[in-house]
Amino acid sequence: MAAVKFTLNGKSQTVDVPPQMPLLWALRDTLGMTGTKFGCGMALCGACTVHINGQPTRSCTTQVSTVAGKSVTTIEGLSSDNSHPVQKAWIEADVPQCGYCQSGQIMTAAALVAKTTNPSDSDIDEAMRGNLCRCGTYQAIRQAVHLAARYQAQAKGGAR
Amino acid sequence: MNPVNRRSFLKTGAAVGGGLLVGFELPVKGQAQTPASSNGAPLKLNAFVKVGTDDTVTLEIHKSEMGQGTVTSLSQLLAEELECDWKKIRTEFPGVEPVYGAPMMGAYGSLSIRTSWQPLRQAGAAAREMLVQAAAQQWKVDKSQCRAENNTVVNTATGAKLTYGSLAEAAAKLPAPTGLTLKTAAQYKVIGTSPKRLDTPAKVNGSIGFGLDVKRPGMLYASLERCPVFEGKVASFDGSKAMAVPGVKKVVQISNGVAVIADNTWSAMEGRKALVIKWDEGKWANVSTPGLRQEWAGLAAKPGMSMRKAGDAAAAFAGAAKKVEAVYEAPYLSHAPMEPLNATVQVRPDGCDIWVASQIQSLAQQTAAMVTGLPANKCLVHTQYLGGGFGRRGGADYVTEAVEIAKAMSPTPVKLTWSREDDLQHDTYRPASYVKFSGGLDAQGSPVSFSARVVCPPFGGNGTAVEGIQDMKYAIPNVAVEFTAPDTGTPVSYWRSVGYSQNTYFMEAFLDEMAAAAGADPVEFRRKLLAGTPRLLNVLNIAAEKSDWGKPLPAGRFRGVGVVNNIGSFNAQVAEVSVTQGKVKVHRVVCAVDCGQVINPAIIEAQIQSGIVYGMSTVTKLGITLDKGRVVQKNFNNYDPIRIDEMPVVEVYIVPSRENPGGIGEASTPSIVPAVVNAVYAATKKRVRMLPIKAADLV
Secondary structure, eight states, rough: OOOOOEEEETEEEEEEEEEEEEHHIIIIIIITTTTSSSSSSSSSSSEEEEEEEEEEEGGGBBBGGTTTOOOOOOGGOSSSSOOOOHHHHHTTTTTTTTTHHHHHHHHHHHHHHHSSSSSHHHHHHHHHHOOOOOOOOOHHHHHHHHHHHHHHHHHHHHHO | EEOGGGGGGGGEOSSSSTTOOSSSSSSTTOOOOOOOGTTTOOOOEEEEEOOOSOOOOOOOOOOOOOOSSSHHHHHHHHHHHHHHHHGEEEEEEOOOHHHGGGTTTOOOOTTTHHHHHHHHHHHHHHHHHHHHHHHHHHSSGGGGOOOOOOOOOOOTTOOOEEEOOOOOOOOOOOOOSSSSSOOOOOSSTTTTTTOOOHHHHHHTTOOBBBBBGOTTTTOOOEEOOSSSSSTTTTEEOOOHHHSTTTTTTEEEEEETEEEEESSSSSHHHHHHHOOOEEEOGGGTTTTOOHHHHHHHHHHHHHHEEEEEEEEEEHHHHHHHHHHEEEEEEEEEBBBOOOOEEEEEEEEETTEEEEEEEESSSHHHHHHHHHHOOOOOOEEEEEEOOSOOOTTTGGGGGHHHHHHHHHHHHSSSSSEEEOOHHHHHHHBBBBBOEEEEEEEOOOOTEEEEEEEEEEEEOOOSSSSHTTTTTOOOOOOEEEEEEEEEEEEOOOOOOOOOTTTTTHHHHHHHHHEEEEEHHHTTOOOHHHHHHTTOOHHHHHHHHHHHHHHHTTTOOSSOOEEEEEEEEEEEEEEEEEEEEEEEEEEEEEEEEEEEEESSSSOHHHHHHHHHHHHHHHHHHHHTTBOOEEEETEEOOOOOTOOOOOOGGGEEEEEEEEEEOOOOOOOTTSSSSSHHHHHHHHHHHHHSSSOOOSSSHHHHOOO
């Protein structure tokens, strides 16, 4: 098997596993990055969502060989101190219950607020409907995504 | 102040290793030694409270955290009396001990707050008094001159302060105090408020640590192939092709199937696909859902075991001016927590460690002891955060499997991971149910009789099959509730709100049919019959008022109502729906809840929303069906719960109360179902007598 080289959370990473292994399991079992979750294995629930070159992607159906040369961001790479606008909003709205789906929810939301300045409820529903939550935190998620969009705008404003 | 009955609560154990042990039943054997302060570890003041010399306060959370908020709400109970600084709280999950509720230590039945309400406040008060006493001794003053506040003890005469951290060592050497008094409700500072959840920060960066995230040195990963038919067994198998899959280390047969063990989860799953197994499918290989319905209809035609009888329901029905009869059905349901089941186990000759997200840690321990033959106290359960429970993790089938595999691989630690397909096809399901109702009304439209014949596989006693009907609160003079247990191989168990999950739907939907036959408004009809249950009547009235019941709605919107009294709480909901070409959309839900004394209103609101989503998924979407003994549903494509675009606006109204706390985790799941189906009737004039709703039936 040939080692796959990619960028993981901003750092160069090499992983030596069978090329067909889903990125999810390479992250979790081989690299010890367990923040990304296994939920269904069929891209149906969104728990395993990571960003590949900025795009929210289901890592459970992404073969590790396909990320060669690409940039992968996981929940661990969003910030080192819960300072990402989406994490701040999630804390402010106290979104998680069991919390298992929240890595995926947060990664999907982070991609949404990065490209949509002021998302409507229907923008949020459209972007987030691929992420299941059995605890039913959806109302809090809607509220937190609105909040995250505001934090994101403030962060951009501050940077200017 | 409420005097504490000390006999019912505090028993002081002998000091162990210079520390102090406070138990609520018996002194605990085999407790870990209180750490010496020199190594910086926190000092144990009692079974629930440790104080570090760095001024941190570590609280032992003896009930699993599966999203219902125990880490935060139990901390509130302790902190209220402990007078600690909320920011200095750390929490941990202790091992299985009698003081924590063994041999039934765990979180189930929406009991965590109810069973912790007194003992945790007492434990907090006991620890506080020891810290106060230690300060008094240091100052050489009477302790009446000392007051605890915000992680310090204050000398009220001098204004001097000592931190809890500086008092920890001295306090840990003191005997448990006597004559404790607890605060009155008017004195609460923490109870009844909504501090931020303690577990949120670690749940937004992936670091919290669920069962599936456990990693042990040298650990291997397992995937288990089970017989697709319940109770089926391995007749023979060939693991040679599986062994050829890269990463696969071993193939072992256990009581429940054939396990493939590999150096990563994916290889184990790939190896499993290469197994060749011949099954002895056993006696349930011909079971199918249509066959079961037919069989249960036959059982419902005959009298069952009497579960409740008042007056003569048959005679009253015979003489009734108006008669209503209906059959209601509900399917098997899977729990489908987001975290697939898993357990990591290491078996050694002298002991066993189980890292597991379990709702009943005691059961995990007993299971490990049984499988390994080791004494229970050598089987250590390390509780992890649960990625959802809903009753599923109250079982230990997955622990049995993991311990059997780890025993075969001893002393290598092994993590068994279920796939989603395993989860849906090998659950212990919410039972299906078939109920035949009849109700009689007099000429004025008042109910004179109510009869129900329930056919439902029971578990843990027959009550689980009939609760929600047997204990219905409506004042009807002649009542007969009968029950028949069908023979079925499908494993069944506790599913969020248990029997109420189906029976509240049946009961409240049938009552709506009686109201319609009486020509009465559904809320008004219930009000008249609930005078004897004022707390239930009160939440009904609040839900009706807040939802503007009886007032006009926008075109195409309709309301329905449902109520339930379960887990020591009272819940009423009004759902607002529209139905377009048979498709049901729930726009708004108004929920009034009376769960006694409120500990954390934000968690209550979150749990109400949660229970509503969990119940709503069963109305239009979820159902487990059987074909040739096999579960038809395989993954979230055909067992697809409510998603965010189907989420209604939920409004929660909590009744202020000083009654003892009721449960909350299972409070709102039952009543959303009839609230929605009764609204569907208002919209379509079609009764929903079987779930999940099929759009074609409403067109």
